[in-house]
Amino acid sequence: MSSNALRALAMAVLALLFVAIVLSVPWPEGDMDSTTSEDVAKTLFGTTGAEGYGLVLLLIGLLLLVALLGGIFLAKEESE
Amino acid sequence: MIPIEYWIIFSSLLFAIGAYGVLTRKNAIVVLMSIEVMLNAANINLVAFSSYHSALHPSTGPDASGQVFALFSIAIAAAEVAVGLAILLSVYRRYQTIDVDKINILRW
Numbered sequence: 001m002s003s004n005a006l007r008a009l010a011m012a013v014l015a016l017l018f019v020a021i022v023l024s025v026p027w028p029e030g031d032m033d034s035t036t037s038e039d040v041a042k043t044l045f046g047t048t049g050a051e052g053y054g055l056v057l058l059l060i061g062l063l064l065l066v067a068l069l070g071g072i073f074l075a076k077e078e079s080e
Numbered sequence: 081m082i083p084i085e086y087w088i089i090f091s092s093l094l095f096a097i098g099a100y101g102v103l104t105r106k107n108a109i110v111v112l113m114s115i116e117v118m119l120n121a122a123n124i125n126l127v128a129f130s131s132y133h134s135a136l137h138p139s140t141g142p143d144a145s146g147q148v149f150a151l152f153s154i155a156i157a158a159a160e161v162a163v164g165l166a167i168l169l170s171v172y173r174r175y176q177t178i179d180v181d182k183i184n185i186l187r188w
Contacts, residue, residue, distance in 0.1 A: 004104045011100040018092030022085055032081040032128070033135035035144045043144040044151070053148055060155045067159035074166035077173075 087128035095121035108171075108178040112164050119157050123150040 046052025094117060101114025130146020137143075172178050 007103040008100060011096045011103070014099070015093055015096035018096065019089050022088045022092065027084055028136060030084075030132060030136040032084065032087075032131045033138075033142060034081075035131055035134060035142055035147060039142040040144040040147045040151075044148050053152075056152065060152055064155060064159050067162045071162040071166035074163065075169045 084128060084132045087124060091121040091124040091128070094118075094124065106179050106181055108168050108180050108183070109165075111180060112161065112168070116157060116161065119153065123153050126150045126153070 042052075044053055044057065046054065098114045098116075098118030098121060101117065102111055105111050105114065126146040126149050128146075130144060130149075133146075134140075134143045168178050171183055175183060177183065
C-alpha cells in the first residue's frame with residue numbers, strides 16, 4: 001500500500017472516530033440560537049465602552065499591519 | 081434549526097479533509113490551503129458552540145463570543161497567509177520549487 005493511501009486511511013479512521021465520539025455524547029436538548037449581527041457588534045464593542053473586545057480588535061489591526069510589512073519585506077527582490 | 085451534532089460532524093470532516101491535504105500534498109500552496117480548511121473547521125466549531133450555549137442559557141441573553149473569536153481567528157489566518165505566501169515566494173526565487181519534499185533546508 002502506498003504511503004498516500006495509508007495517510008488517506010488514517011484520516012478516514014480519524015474522521016470516523018470524530019463522528020462516533022460526537023454521536024456517543026448525550027447532548028442536552030437545545031436548539032441553536034439565532035444570533036444577529038447586532039449581538040455580534042454588542043459583544044465586540046460592548047454596550048458601555050469599558051467592556052467588549054475593542055482593544056483586542058486594535059491589537060489585531062496592528063498584527064495585520066506588521067504581517068503586511070513582514071510579507072512585503074520577505075517577498076522583496078534582493079538587489080545584487 | 082440544525083442540531084449541534086451535525087455542525088460538529090461537519091467541522092470534524094472538514095478538519096479531516098484539511099489534515100489529509102496537509103499530509104499528502106507536495107505543493108506548499110495546497111498545503112497552506114489545507115491548513116486554512118482546518119482553521120475554518122475550528123471557526124465553525126466556535127460559532128456552533130457559542131450559538132448552542134446561548135440557546136441553552138437564554139436567561140443570560142444572546143452571547144456572541146464565539147462569533148467574535150471566529151472573527152479574530154479569520155484575521156489571524158489572513159496574517160498567517162500573508163507571511164506564508166511571502167515565504168513561499170522567497171523560497172521559489174531561491175530554489176525554483178515549492179515542493180515540500182524538496183525544500184529541506186530546515187531539516188536537521
